[in-house]
Structure formats: C-alpha cells, structure tokens
Amino acid sequence: MAKNNQSKEAYYVASQWQLMGRKLKQHKLARISMVILGILYFFALFGNFIAPYGTIEFDSIYKDSSPTKIHLYHEGEKVGPFVYKLSKISDKKTLRVTISEDTSEYYPVHFFTHGEPYKVLGFIPCDLHLFGVGEGSSGGKGARIYLFGGDSLGRDIFSRIFLGSQISLTIPFVAAAISLFLGVLLGAVSGYFGGRVDFIIQRLIEVISAVPQIPLWLALSAAIPAGISTIQIYFYMTIILSFINWTGMARTVRGKFLSLKNEDFIMAAQLSGVSTWNIIWTHMVPGFLSYLIVSVTRSIPSSIIGETSMSYLGLGIKPPATSWGVMLQETSSVTNIVSHPNKLIPIIFVTVTVLAFNFFGDGLRDAADPYK
Amino acid sequence: MAFHSHPSLKEMLMNGEKTKETTGFWEDVKSFFRSDLVSYIIKRILAIFPSLLLISFVIFIVIQLPPGDYVSAYIAKLQGQGEQMPPEVIAQLREDFDLDKPFLLQYWSWIKGIIWTPSNTSWYRLYHSHHNWKYSFSEGKPVWTVIKEYLPLTVGLTLSVMIFQYLVSIPLAVYSATHQYSLGDYLLSFIGFIGAAVPGFILAIICMVLAYKWTGNPMVGLFSKEMLENGIHWNNLGEFLKRLIIPFIVLGLGGTCGTIRSIRAQMLDEISQPYTLTARAKGVSESKIIWKYCFRAAINPTVTSLGTSLSHLFSGSTVSAMVLNIMILGPVLYEALLSQDMYLAGAIVMVQAFLVEVGILLADIGLAFLDPRIRFSGGSR
C-alpha cells in the first residue's frame, strides 16, 4: 500500500520538463523529425569531413554532370567500388566532342582519404575526408566522385549541400537567439511595466507584423553593404531575420507575463516579500519557458525560408560562400533542370528541414500545453 | 439564418426609422453614431491612421538603411552605364530629394509625397512635387506611376487567390472536423501539414518542371505574348485559365492548408463546447448544430486572420512570382532592390503594408458583425 502511494507520488512530482519530454516522445512525427534534424545538424557540424571537395573546387569537365556512377566490376573483374574518369572524346567522323566515362583505367574509392585541407570546428587543421578517389589503376589522376552530380561550374553538389548547410542551418539559430533576447527583453518590459511603454511596444509589434515578411526582409537586405566578407554577411542576415521574428516572442512573453501577474501564487510571493527580480526569474520565467522554446522552434522554419529566398535572389549569402539558397540559383532555368534533375536535390534538403522543424515545433507545442 | 443573427443591427436601423418620425435629422444621425456597432467601426477606422504613420516611419528607416544615399546609388548606376554627371546636376538632385536635410525633414518630405495632392487646388500649386513618392530611376518614372501599373494585377490576383483559398478550405475543414480520425481526415491533415510547410517558391520550381515535362511548356507568366497584344478574349481564354492553374496552386496552397488546419482545430474545439449539448438536448439536428452553431463560431478566428493571411500571401508571392514570372509588385520590388532604387522599394512595401492594414480593418469590422461580444466590449485584437 505504502509502495503504491510512493509510485503515485513519483508521478505527481514529475517536473514540467519530464512531462513535456514524455509527451514529446509520444508524438511520433516529432520524434522522427528530431532524429532527422539531429542527423542534419551532425552532418553540418562535420560537413568538411563528409564533403569530399571544397566549396570552390571545380573541374570544368564535370560541368552539369550527372551523379558519378560507382562501379564494382572492371573488365569482368571485381575490384571493389571504383569510378571512371570523365573525359572528352571527339568523334573523328562528325568532329563532335562528347563527354563520357573513360573506361581505360579505374579509380578506386577510398575511405578516410586526405584531400582539401580544412579546420575542424573552425580551429583544428585537418585534411581527412570521409571518402575520395585515389590514383587510377595505371597511375592516372583527375577522376572525381560527384555523388549528386556537378553544377554549372563543375562543382560537387554533394559537397556543397553539406558545406552550405553549415550556413543554412545555423543562420536560423543565431537569428532565433537574437530574437529571443530582443523578444524576452521587450516582452518582459512591456508586460511588467504596462501603461505607455506597453502601448508603444505593442504598436511597434503590430506594425512590424503587418508588413509582409519576405518583402521586408528583402528590403532590409538592401542594407547589406557590397564587398564585405561572408562572415559579415552572415551576421547581417541574422540581424535582418531577427528584426521580424522577435515580435512573436515578445508577444508570447508579454501575454504570459500578463496572465501570470494576476495569478495567486505571484501575489503570494509578493506578499511574502520576494523581490521583483526574484519573482520574475524564479516564479514567472519557469512558467512560460516552455512556451518560449516552442515559439523559438516555430520561428525557425520561416527563417530558413527567409535565408533561402534571400540567397536564392542574390540578396543574401553570395558566392564564393555557399548556402542552400545560393545552390537553388542553379534551378532558375526550367530546361536545364529537366535535363539535369539532380540539381533539384538541394530542394529536397530545404523542404525536409522545414517540414521537420514544423513537425517538431508542433510536437513541442502540444507537449508544452498542460491541458492536452 | 444570416438575417436573424443580427437582430441588434436590424433593431438599430428600425430605431433609426422610428426616431425619424418624431425627431429631427440630427437626432437620427446621433443615435446612429451612438450605436455599439457604428461607434466601434468608426473607432476602428480612426485607429488605422496612427498605425499607417508608424508603418511609414519604419519603412522610411528601412529606406535610409543602405549605405550611401539615393543619389549616390543613382550616380553609381549611371556610371555603370558609362555616363558622367555634372556636379551641378548632382547638387540639384540632392536638393530635389532633400537629402541634406535632417532625417525627420526627409521623412516629412517623403510622407508628403504619399498623400495624394489633387492638381487643381492652390494647395497643390504651392506644394507641388513633381514626383509623388519621389522618382524611381530604375524604371525611369515617378514611383506612383510604377506602382499604379502593377497594382491592379497584384490586387486582383491576390484577392482571387484568397477567395479560392477559402472556397476550397472551408468545406474540406468542416468535413475533416466532422469526420475526425477518418481516412479522409488523416489524408487532409497530412496534405495540410506538407502544404503549409513547403516554401512557395520551391513549389513553384517543382510545378514548372512538372508542367514542362508533361506539356512541354513551363507555363511561365500569366499572359502569353498573344494575350498581351490582343488582350484576353474568347479564343485565348482557355489558355489563360490554364496559365492560372500553377499560380493558384503555388500561391494558394500554403494558405489553403493553413486555413484547413485552423478551421478544423477550431471546429473540433467548438464541437466539444457545452452549448452543442444544449442544442442537442433541444432536439436540434446534427447538421444544424454543425453549421448554425459550430461553424459560425469556428470561422471567427479565420475572419480575424484575414489581414494576416493577406500578409502571408504578399510574403509568399514575392519570390514565387519571380520564379513564375508574374508581373506583380513582388518582382518589381526585387528589381528595385537590385539597383538600390530605395524609394520604389520602400513604396512597394508600404503599399503592401497598407493593403494588409485595410485587410485587418475589414476583418475586424466583419468580426464585429459576426460576434456580438466584440461590439459589446469595444473590441480587441
């Protein structure tokens, strides 16, 4: 009997976070999305290692090439995974030059090879790559492995997707962090002080959210000066994206502040002499932290779309740096895509990421709602 | 149904008639303005002006953000074309655009250009500015002339996509809510999720590729060359309608899916309300409970979000229209931004924001008609 009571107690004292985690686990789509996002971010973190080539490495012979075929048998003999080199072959009769596989020698695919040097996490120099192509069977050079094919300049789409994800997947996060800061600050000020301050901040939020998001982002992107480094552009973009996103968070914070302010437990804390600062941090913030996290998560998909749109239009990240938006510039010609459908692969990545964040955000929202 | 739901409005009008017989015209007018609904609407219309002022201020800041100023961008453009500009012309330009004045004065001179000045008044002659909203050098015309050119198509397309959205989503949402956990509900929820999440311009690219693969024509642009020359008539109407399919799907899918999701959730909420039980206990039929009670209550949030969905539509259509080559304001904004033609860019954002504000206003007024509680409490957003 006593034991039974204890297990009951244990259930009742499960913290808000435990309850949220439990509910999130029940949300199947959110769980799958979490795994997908985990994989994507893992790949972004180790993008340089996974990508066999750098962002600007190119080979004009691989221009618009379809995904490199990986073979196992060379002249009827099994030699393990290998690729053939692409080379120009001119037809002596018609004098037409075609590009096709040169089957005279094979280039085995190696794992953990040395290639383009890079820095792990930005500071450890390294040149190890997950895979790459070695020397040919008769000592030839210049074969490449382009798993997703080459773009219009002969660069590796596969490498560029993972290297681009380092920008595309992190900008929303940095933007979310900035807007979180702004949102909490202004929302708390608005909700706590009320009156005229509240009125002004609320009108500002109203006005900013009345202006269509993407046009405003685009207009703001005109403020990015020309000829600055990629890191500076990155920084500008996060600020531009958070310029709109903070409004949602400020609304959440303010709403929760207002509703919590009149709760009995806040009154009880005030009556027992707890300081204002303490009330805010120990009693109010934990009360809406979960909502805040939901709000942050749900702002991310639109930031991804924002970055992708801006870069796609050439108003955001600019070459030589790459992001998924920059890669989508390749899709502007319909006829080109139809003959090279592999150029649509970045679209899959953008869509899957946005979907995953949406599902995850919905799962979080449901989990954070104590009445569901 | 729609009629006996607004007895207070009817009563209001009837009262007006009664007072007409006994008292004067002004009494009548006064009583009209004193009624809840009318005073609410007037308050709401007046509230739009400060909002617009604030929006214009924010947008003017955005205009001023780019490094350098308008004239230097203009000169850079001319230099790019190999033209040189004499310094006195530059000085004249700077004066015309009030560039050397303090920020607030510049703002005032810009805002003055927004307010339309009728050309036959003395006021116009006094303060006449050659360029309403200033001059767009990328288009070589005054900004308002450029906007006027693209506005009808923008508004027309946006409105028809919006109507399309509601026509499609309302019946589907009600079906989904009344058949919760059925196969159709699951299917709609799934499509709704995907549709609301896929970015519009990516959908546009995919649609174009598919159209090209299936028909050999990517269906780019709303009008074919032939239509632009001869206008739309019976012979090319079919072609025109075909060209509308992709834009409607691309621009409308996100909003449709969002509306389905929100109405469905709202309907489910309303279906579980105690008043459905009361109605059922009275002997009201299920379909009447759904339509008279639940649906009427469930569309209120949708009406409220009319302005927001207009904003989303402008937002989503900006890049999609570029991909689909539809000449509405979005692509013009892009062209303007590329050449740092900030007056045009700012004006376009301002026009869109204005339309959204009008949308919000109409939504609030519509809601006041639909929901008696709004009128009573003076309304809140």
Add this chain to the structure above:
Amino acid sequence: MDENSILEIKDLNISISMHEGLLTPVRGVNFDMKKGETVGLVGESGCGKSLTCRAILAINDKKCRASGKILYNSDEKGEIDLLMLDPRGKDIRAIRGKDIAMIFQEPMVAFSPLYTIGNQITEATLLHITKDKQKAKEISLDVMKKVGIANAEKRYNQYPHEFSGGMLQRAMISMALVCNPKILIADEPTTALDVTIQAQILELMKEMQKDFNMGILFITHDLGVVAKMCDRVNVMYLGKIVESGTTEKIYEDPEHPYTRGLMGSVHKIGQKKTERLFSIEGTVPLAMNLPRACGFYERCDARIEGLCDREEPDLVEVAPEHCVACFACPHPACQAQRAAAEEMIRREDGRTGGKRG
C-alpha cells in the same frame, strides 16, 4: 411498466473504451420516475450521474456505449425504449426538448454566445410546436415572463453575455419549458450560482413543476437541495445506486455508510463552530478494471475485511420504498445477503485451499 411511471431505467450500463482499458462509469443503474414527481440523483462528481441523465436523451459522446433499457411512457406513442432509437435520428429528436427537456450546470457556457437568447429559446418552439415565427416568438416571450425574466421583450433580443448567471439560468429554464415537457432533467442546475440565486431558481423550478405538471430528475451533489426538492432520492456511488428511497426515509434513517458520510458532511444549523464537519476520506476511484469488491470499500468506516473486498452487495429492500446495497447494514435482508456472500467466499477459499493442499 407501472401505469403511473413515466420513466423507467433498467440495468443501465455505460462504458467507454479507452487506450488504457474499458471504463465503465455507470454499472447497472435502476430507478423509475412517476408522473409529476421529483426524483433526486445524488453523488460526488465522477460517480456517473451526469452520464446517466444524458443517456436518457442519448446525447452522450459517441464514445459512450449504453446498454440496458430506458423506458419512456409517452401519452401519444405508448412505451418507448429510448436506447433503441438512433441517437442522431428523427424519433429521438422529436422527444428531446419536446417530451424530455434538460437544463445544464453552467448557464454561462450552455448558450451559444453568437445568438440572442430569444433566438435560442425560439429555436425549440419552432422545432416542436409551430412553424410560425411570430407565434413562436409569442410563446417564448410568454414562458420567459413566466420564469420571471423582467422586461422580456428587451431581453429577448439580448446576447448571453448581457445576462447575469441567475438570469441565464432562468432563460435556460424557459428554454426547457417552452415546449411543455413531461420530464425535466436538471443536471446540477444551481451549482454554478450564488446561494441566494440558488434558492430563487429552486423555488422557480418547484413552481413550474406545479404549473406544467412534469416530472423532474434532479441531479446534484448537494443534499440540502435534495431535501428541499425531491420526493425520492437515489444515492449513486461509482456508477451504482447504493441507496434509494423516499427523501424522509433517507434523511431519517440512512443505512449506507456512504449516505451517512454525505449527511455528515452537510453543515447543520446549531452545530458548534469547533465541531469539525465530517468528511469522507479519499476520492472516488476510477471506474476502470474494477476488482470484484464494494466500490466504497477503501473509504468505508464500516467495512468488513475479507467480505467487502471480495464481493459486491446488491441493492435490497430493507423497508417499503427503501433499498440499500451494503453488507454491514444490520437489516435482516442485508444480513441474509451477507450470509450468502460469506458462504460463497468460504466455498471458494475451500476450493483453492484444497487444491493447494
């Protein structure tokens, strides 16, 4: 069915299948109502009283499965088993609101906020009495005046948010009475109201009962209200009726420990301030995967270990118009039931013990 009976509920079971198992909030409820009489259904929240009364009108959620019989004795159509009718069909809809009307606990949410009170009251009139809108309005206004809504013409065009709680409950009563029903089901009609308003509403209901000559099924957890209103009382616990009888019998001579507990938790005038009100320990258990035991076992102060946790007592008549379901009750009928149950347990133990041995 008795000539005088207008409603008879026989062996009503309601179950809801959930992920965690089968929930049976109502388990074999029997009672009846005579014409013009007020029957009380008393119990704590969660004991199944609301489900029972909603089952009569078949307005429970689709998830609820009801079995048993709910016989309604209609003047025109004779005896009807309401459970046999299609819950979305025309037949039951013709009975709802017309023959059997219902008023709800929270008047504030029981009206749709989007339509005027008049519209919602007249809706019932239009459905059951007349198609003529003007006539329907007149009838509604008439009833509204009868239930004491002052300025009824003006009130008719007002919205629920312009009414006070007590006024709304009056409006709801007028909505229920507008078609002159034979039975009024009142599901805790005064719980959400102030005490003074409560008394007014109860008084009004009594008056209306006389005027309209209807039977009232009064659902409440408030024994004070029951004493004021009801002719007969059924005490419900965990989906079962544990004691039933005329109001005087129940109040003078409560036999079931649960009924006694309920009585003890009512404040009596003249009680000393220092004296604590009696309270029943614990809460109503969840009616899921119930063991074969008296549902009140864990909270009972008269429980017999080894018996009450092994068998469940049936409702037996201890006096005319007084039934109890308890092994601990000293009455001969209950003792006979107890002896039989003990005999059963002994035999069962003997069997398992024998096997072990």
